[in-house]
Amino acid sequence: MNEKDRLEILKDILFTEDREDIDKIANRIELLEQAYNSREKFASRVDPIVEEQLDKFTKSIPHTLGPTITATLKKEIQNHKDEVVDALYPVLGKMVKKYVAQEIKVLSEKIDNQLSFISAWKRKLRSFFGGSKEKELLLDDIGGEKIEQVMLIERGSGLLKASFSKTETIDEEMISGMLTAIKTFVEDAFNQKNQELELIEYELYNIHIQSFVNYYVAVVISGAYSLKAKDKVQDIIFDFYHNFMEMNLDLIYTSRHLEQPVDTISSKLIQKKLAEYFGNAKI
Amino acid sequence: MQKSKKIVILGHFGVGKTSLIQRFVKDSFSDKYKVTIGVHITKKIVEVNENDSISLIIWDLEGTDEVQMIRQAYLLGTHGVVFVFDVSRPSTFQNLNSDLKIVAEKTPDTPLIIVGNKIDLVIQDELQSLLKDNNIEANYLTSAKTGDAVNEMFTHLATLLNDLT
Secondary structure, eight states, rough: OOOHHHHHHHHHHHHHHHHHHHHHHHHHHHHHHHHHHSSSHHHHHHHHHHHHHHHHHHHHHHHTTHHHHHHHHHHHHHHHHHHHHHHHHHHHHHHHHHHHHHHHHHHHHHHHHHHHHHHHHHHHHHHHHOOOOHHHHHHHHOOOOOEEEEEHHHHOOOOOOEEEEEEOOOOHHHHHHHHHHHHHHHHTTTTTOOOOOOHHHHHHHHEEEESSSEEEEEEEEESOOOOOHHHHHHHHHHHHHHHHEEEEEEHHHHEEEHTOOOOOOHHHHHHHHHHHHHTTOOO | OOOEEEEEEEEEEOOOOHHHHHHHSSOOSSOOOOOSSSSEEEEEEEEEESSSEEEEEEEEEEEOGGGSSSHHHHHHOOOOOOEEEOOOOOOOOGHHHHHHHHHHSSSSTEEEEEEOOGGGGOOOOHHHHHHHTTTTTOSEEEEETTOOOOOHHHHHHHHHHHHHO
């Protein structure tokens, strides 16, 4: 037995216990590695902890992130007031209008009940003296309003953003400019703050004007323009404008997200939307 | 849809604003003076280069001797301004620089073109000294009657507006 062998025996005697410990540690590391590499095993251990932390985090949002979110929202709303008002206006307008319209409808029905028998007698007399059939007169009374043309116009500049028309008219860009000039003059001349020109009547045609912050919508309607038709036209305008503003906000968001300058929605797309909303609308 | 730009034509009464537009849009001229009431709108598509054209929506505003009295609402969203004076009537340019200052305040950050019209009514040499004496720097000297520099002036503005976007 040489010196080297003796040294090995001595090592065996002295470090047996340590070696066992090292083996145990190696085994544990191996188990841990397996657990770490196996998603399921790892998840079963970690998930409850994450869930608990997430729960705590969710509960603490109002206290921790709340003020930051509120401040950010405030800042964003301040920076994009027009967009926010434009986005909310159709929704709020619709709510208020629906409520008022409902109340008026109730009142109108009551009056109609009182007057219906008078109207029937009037029609009979007109039929008797005028020679027309009572059925024709009844149809005349019902109306026959039709949307002929719609224009989305930029306020102030009067530039036409998009339009949809069922009939041939003179240059729409000139119409939108002139409409804006008339609207501007009326609103300016009477110096009434927050008052908007809403309707232009000419013989068998009416132009319904619905103003928003950045744009206004002008709808040309043929036939007798009843209150009921006006209600429907307003609903269609609000629905269209809501959709248009959503498209705008999406665009602003996407542009910011991609850190690209804000582009505008193409006129063709808006025109398509105008045709969709107003083209076959029954009023 | 074509790119559209709104321009407004401003100036005192009878300086030839409507005639300039008439010459540019319809290539015609009438000696009869018709007062513009309120505003009149016309449109012309202008070729700014080989591949590009722009639709000019021209707002012809009624003349006023008090530039301050111009309705602000008509100027909203305008992309370019043309201020016209009559070279044959000193009352229309005597206060030109202060008038231009008011216009610039009413239409901030908007290109402004200064036009001296009716040059057919004055002698060329006298015109130059008249402008110098009154410290006037006109961008264009035009005649709606003969058509001198009218197209150039509007086309220049259209090109300017096209390049700005």
